Every structure is written in structure tokens, then in C-alpha cells.
Amino acid sequence: MKSIWFTFTFVLIALITRPVGVLAQGPPINTDTPILLGLEGKAAMVRVMVVKKSQLYQDGEKISDSLQREVDGMMFPIAIPYNITSDFLVGGMIPLMNVRAKSLSGSSSSFGLGDLSLFAKYLVVQIDGLQETFRIIGKGSIKLPTGNKNLTPPLGTGTVDYSLGAVSAWIGKRFGVYGDVSYSLNGTSGGYKFGNSLNYNVALGFRALPAVYETYPTEQWNLYLELNGKHTGKDEVNEQELSNTGGNIIFLSPGVQYIPSREFILEASVQIPISQKLNGTQLGTSVIGLIGVRALFF
Template sequence: MKQFIFLSGAAGLFLLLIGSGTGWSAPITFNTALPVAEQEFIFRELFVLDQSGDDPSGAERDRKAFAAVSVLGYGVTRDFALFGVLPYVDKGLDITSMGQRRSRDANGIGDATLFGRYTVIEDNIPGRTFRVAPFVGVELPTGDDEETDAFGRLPPSVQPGSGSADPFAGIVATYQTLDFQVDTQLSYKVNTEANDFELGDIARFDASLQHRLLPATLESGVPGFLYAVLEGNLIYMDQNKNNGIQNPNSGGTTLFLTPGLQYVTRRWIVEGGVQLPVIQDLNGTALEKEYIVLFGFRFNF
């Protein structure tokens, strides 16, 4: 599930899917620099449907993956927060091999992620805040990576887990006003080898704009706010390695655009979006993304 979570945010990312704890808007597909209140928890549940197809290899590959991603964050101090991410995944691959159509699938707990985020810059004036926060973490091999079926061992893209421990780091910045919010993020993830397979390292740049639609003007006693969200995710993935040899039919660059909506209250958020690839410059016969659907909720306590 490593690739699925980090790329979608997802994932992943993946990962980095938590919002603020005070009812502010937040990105759907990546992190924010807004704080988690000291000694408070945030819980987020994100449901992700990932569809890949349009196979240039002639094998008619069709890959579907569903994940229910549970995220728990805790504000250690006003500047430092810790997060844990645990997905449940259901992955399937249909492929034509030697004239036969084969369906291969697996489900179960995926790889868990732990990371910390620390605010290093905070600039506040009435009606506006600007924050910058680096983060660092690791994805742990908690998912099963040795699933088999009647055709033998499942390929890495279908395994619930990766079998490897993979560190990542990045920095996120947030600029928030009463009417809109802008978030940007840079991150890099080092994927390590397991079972003679190594997923390519992943570098990404993310940006999100959240603009308040309703109410049009701020008044006291408003129970919630409706935000329009537009996000961009530029993701570069290095080539995979099999037995130490690079696979020329893997990796490349993808640009996603994600329109979405959020309903925000002081204690909870309901949100949804569709992640659409607008540019895919992939290597060889790498399988293309078609769409990723995201829906979820979050609340703090």
C-alpha cells in the first residue's frame, strides 16, 4: 500500500492527511502547517478509491485499490504535533497473460506511518496567520507483503504491505485569512528494498487553495462554513528496481488537479474531492492513473 497512500495522499499520501484542530479549512490531499491544540487529539478517516488503466503494454492491466485510512494526531505542545496513520486496503489487478484473463487481489492492514511536525515560523495579526512547519517520519512494514494466490506470489502493486521501512521528510507552509487559505508542501520519500524489490523514491510538490463560499459575509452565530477547494500535486517517482536492476517501465512524472468541497465547523469537517491526472509523463509501459476519489471526515477532541 506504500505507493497508493503516498501518491494519493496519499500517500501519500499518505500519509500527511491531517488538518487543523480548530475548525479551519485544510488541504484534502496533503498536510497543513496549522496547529493541533496542545494536549488535544485529532482523528481523521479518509476513504480513497484509486483507479488505474489505459495500459500501453497490451496486457490490458486494470488496477483498482480501495483504502480506509485512519489518522490520529496529538498536540504535544503548541508547536509540536505527532501523527500516526494506519490504512486498511483492498487491492486488485486484472491482467491478460498468455491469452487468459487473470484477476489477482488481496486485502488487509497496510503499512503504518508515524511522523512529527514542528512549527518553526509563526506570524499572526488579526484576521491572518502564516506558518511554516517541517516534518519527518517513517513508513513501517506493518502490512502483509507475502500474499499468494493460485498463480503464485502476488506482485508488489497488489500486496497490502511493502516489507520495507521508508523514511520521508518535508516542509509545509500555510497562509490563512478570513476568506481563504493557501497551503504548499515539498516532500521527499526514500523507499528501501524488500523481497528483492525497491519502489522508486518519490519527490512531490503540493499546493492547495481553499476559498469560503458560504456564508458570503462573516457573522456571529454561523454554525459552519462551506469551502471550495482546488489542489495541485506534482509527483515525480524514480524507477523501481527488481533484484537491483532498474525497471524501465516504471516511474515518471504526474500532475494531478483536485477539485473538492469542505464543510467546516469548529470541531469537525466533512470533505470530498476527485484527483484527476492532467499530465502523465511515465516511463515505458508504466500503468497510467485514471482517477482517485477521496471522501472523509475529521474531528478534534
């Protein structure tokens, strides 16, 4: 719980101590953004995510693993958002997944589509000043069980899950401060229920080049430093909690973003776990790498 409060404090300080800052910056890489696409804007986002799990934890402490268990995943999330109006956006996201698990006792792998997510965002607050803006949106999503849960490793949870949250940001001149929080209510499949989860993120953005943004569009480079956290409750089987599930994890996520034109964004980030307070005995996350492209169409 200390790590969660540390992150919330960091978010609060970041939003209060706003730098004085022409307004131009791409969206954060791992944290959501309250900046919508504009009237009838359409976009596509394709990413490659690599996840590696190879360190065993017991009650939040690293321990040796006699079975030498590892899980490697490569995911290709494809998202398509669309603005219904200038302040209301809807969209969908589905990942193509390749997951491999191995240990001294053997290995297995799965490949295919994961669970489909449908989402919506609505602009609640917009306060524009001289070369700065402050915005808040509300967001919600529903995850559908399109991934095969019967494979080993599974590609989906087999449940319908719901999520509600909010995103805020202040952006001015070369700086941006972003905060994102959401809570997920997970369903039950075959008597098994994954724990509900709280996601919390904060991002600090800095436009490295150009130092002065004079005309739109202008080629630019952005740097991001993010804290990305997730607190998950314990899974349940027939309403009985499983001790070796759930916990809290926080990543420190530096990233770089290149915007060559008004239509495209190229970005890369690495997520390094700085706190893994996992319940019982679990395989923790070693690193997450991400590269992606976003394309905007009008």
C-alpha cells in the first residue's frame, strides 16, 4: 500500500507544480490522454509489446526457482478510435498474441487473438489559457471474451469485464503532466474469477525538439518519464480466495516519441518494475518493451 500512496502523491505534486509554458506535444506512451482526436477524427494504433517474466517472488521478496519457470509474451495490440463529436470518442482494441511458457518440466505456447475491448471517452472539463490547456475526461470500457481461454497458456480470461476511470492533463509550451486512474470489475467463468484491479498512471512529458514551436505541423521529438501501477485483488474459485494471486506492481517507464508529420507518431518505451508486492508465491515481471506507430486520418 505504501507504493500506491507514493504514486498518488507523485501524481498530485506533478499536477500542482505545473511548469510555466506554444502548446504542442504528442500523447504519453503508456498513460492515457484526455486530448481527443477532434471532430470526426479517425485513427489507428499498432504496437508491438514484449513481456518477460522470469523472477519468482514470495510475499514480495525475490526467491530462487527450482523449476526455472519463465513466461515470454509478444503482443500486437491494434486499436481504432473514432470521434463521434468533438468531445465524445469511441473505439475498439484487440491484440494478436504469442505466449510461451517453459520450465524444467516442459514448455507450451499459444498464438491467436486475445480479448476484444470496446471503449468510450467523454470530455468533461476543458480550460484553455495562453499557450496552455487543462482537460479531464471520463472513460469506460467493456472487455469481451474473444480470446481462447482453453489454450495453454490461455489467450483470454473467458469473462466479460467492465472498467471506469478518468484522465487529466495539463499541457503548456514544452511540458505536459498527465494522470490516469481506472478501476476494473472482472466477471466469472466456470467458477473462476480474476481479481478486480486498480490501474494508476502518471506521465511527465517534455518536447525536446524543437525548442520553440512556431508553425503547425512541425517535426518534433518528445521525451516521457512515467510511473505505471496496477493493484489487483486475489482471484477466487467458487468464491474462495487464492493465496498466490493478486498484489501490486509499479513500473518506471522512460520513453521517446517522434512525430514526423501531423498524421504519424512513432514511439518506444521500456517498463522497468521498481516495486512488486505480490501475494504468496508468483512469477513477477522482469521487463516490458514497447514500440508502436499511431496514424491519424481525417
